[in-house]
Amino acid sequence: MAEKSYRDAIREAMMEEMDRDEKVLILGEDIGVYEGTFRITAGMLKKYGPKRIIDTPIAEAGMIGTAVGMAMFGLRPIVEMMTMNFSIVAADQIVNHAAKVRYFSGGQVDVPVVVRGPQGAGVQLSAQHSQSLESFYGHFPGMHVVAPATPADAKGLLKTAIRGKDPVLFLESAALYGMKGEVPDDPDFTVPFGKSRVAREGKDVTVVSYSRMLQLSLQVAEKLSQDEGIECEVIDLRSLRPLDMDPVYASVAKTHRAVVVQEQWKPYGAAAEISASITEAMFDELDAPVARVTGEDVPMPYARNLELLATPHGPEIIHAIKKVMYANG
């Protein structure tokens, strides 16, 4: 084990996979000569050469579509989105091509393409650069949607994505790039998709989240434990599709209360899916309706004070936890 940043964990996962398998290559805007907007691919052009580190035009449908074709022909392309927001430009290539060609061909091709990059709000990038797309992509069958919350998971899940046979939307949290954590050294360390994790044990309330909101939920849980003796059990979903609800159900069976925390908009969001699943499976166990903590239902504003109002913070999570405990005074 060594302490590494979320950013370095992603970089290491890609480099280790490129070292072990020549079929792995990376495409993206300014990933080579410019060395990457977030410097995740810094130095890679020199190490792997321009055939494997492909600087593309600003053309998301082109770079993702060509990567899908490469994947169908035996390569394992990773496409770096400068931000995941730009992947919407290529939505047709992702949801109509990558996610469907296996099915409509009757299973004649594998499509091991990874589309990865940062998403989320918090640094005043305003409306077009601050979105979270897990529920958008999670809606479509035919691909996996992953959102790691720790450096170890970032590395282990990315390796699973690169080694797999299916399209993966690998949603990184821009706000977590600098976060440090223990990461196993074993080059074959992987984290499977569809395995939620109990990030913190507790007996009073189940808090379900992923990515950056998972870290925020953990901070809230510590605070509530210290200040008020409320013990939250925090579940990290890690992958949104496949979605592993079993640890959530097991936790709710113990706590009988659940709060789901996400950064994106409330309508049709991931929390809606998770909350509905809890209600369908665990209705008789619940002592309160499942609560959702989400972003406000507006395009992201630029002004710092408005941006803070638009995204979830600790007090909202605390409020929701107390609400399901009927403890809001």
Next chain:
Amino acid sequence: MAKAKKESSSAVADPACAPEWSDLLEEMIFIRRFEEATEREFRKGKIGGYLHVYIGQEAICSGIISALNPGDAVFCGYRDHAQAISLGSDPKRVMAELFGKAAGISKGKGGSMHLFDAEHGLFGGYGIVGGHLPLAAGAAYALRYQETDRIVVCYFGDGAMNIGSFHEAMNMAGLWGHQGMCPIIFVIENNGYAMGTKLERHSALTDLSARVQAYDIPTEKVDGQDIFAVRGVADRVVRQVRETGKPYCIEAVTYRFSGHGAADILQPYRPKEEVEKHRQRDPIVILRSRLAEVCGLSDEDVKAMDERAVAAAANAVRFAEESPVPEPEELLTDVVAEHGPHWVREDETD
């Protein structure tokens, strides 16, 4: 299809009389009869969804695919039946796909628009106009990256040239071609209409080749009704692309004799006289006449070919009709390789 042929007795020295040409004539006749059969079965309700037939454009498919090697890869839009047949897919299984049967070449999961037969080099069959171009360019990169000499052929219509993925794919193919990393032949099947919108109304610049040249991809215009012309270009271009790893574009000027799709009955966007005029340049008649004139192909020869084609098409229909539908379990397979779905519409808590 049956590849039975006989040696012509006269003028064997003319290269046009090589047995391959009569094979191609027979293939084109079969494609025509097959497509006519699909139209009939569509009207009977045996084929669902959309159905886009290739009638009138046969020379472009047969003329280029016959110049390819095994291992080369073909991508095309949803007007894809002819490509499957030319590449050697079993017509019975192609028809079974259109009928939504388990024996279909895509297990009945793709239908007319998504024919797919990797074993024979057909990599789809795509339903979003122009959406497949980036895939094809990426496939070409992958083939060169893996140091093979395989190439890609990507068919699309003039109507596909206005969508973003066309431009993005062309630009990237042009760039990768500079490194010899994109062995692909783009084939514009310019039939003059984007569905029902005439070329002059859908493309600000009607010189389509010029639009491709903007991406530093050489282009060549060819009479798409004349298979000798198409094949002549294809032989040279296939060799060149295979050697250089650089993209090339063939603009084949053609005309679709049938409607856009089987439901396009009225065709208010084009006068009947225009259709009649173009029908005079039937690619099958052009090839047949040439073979009759130069090589002594007899009416009896042609009649025999046609009878075989009609019988093979009928045989395909019969096979499709008698084949079983996919098992219900097939609904959930081939979605993803791992972590596939389960039945979500049954209440699991019951």
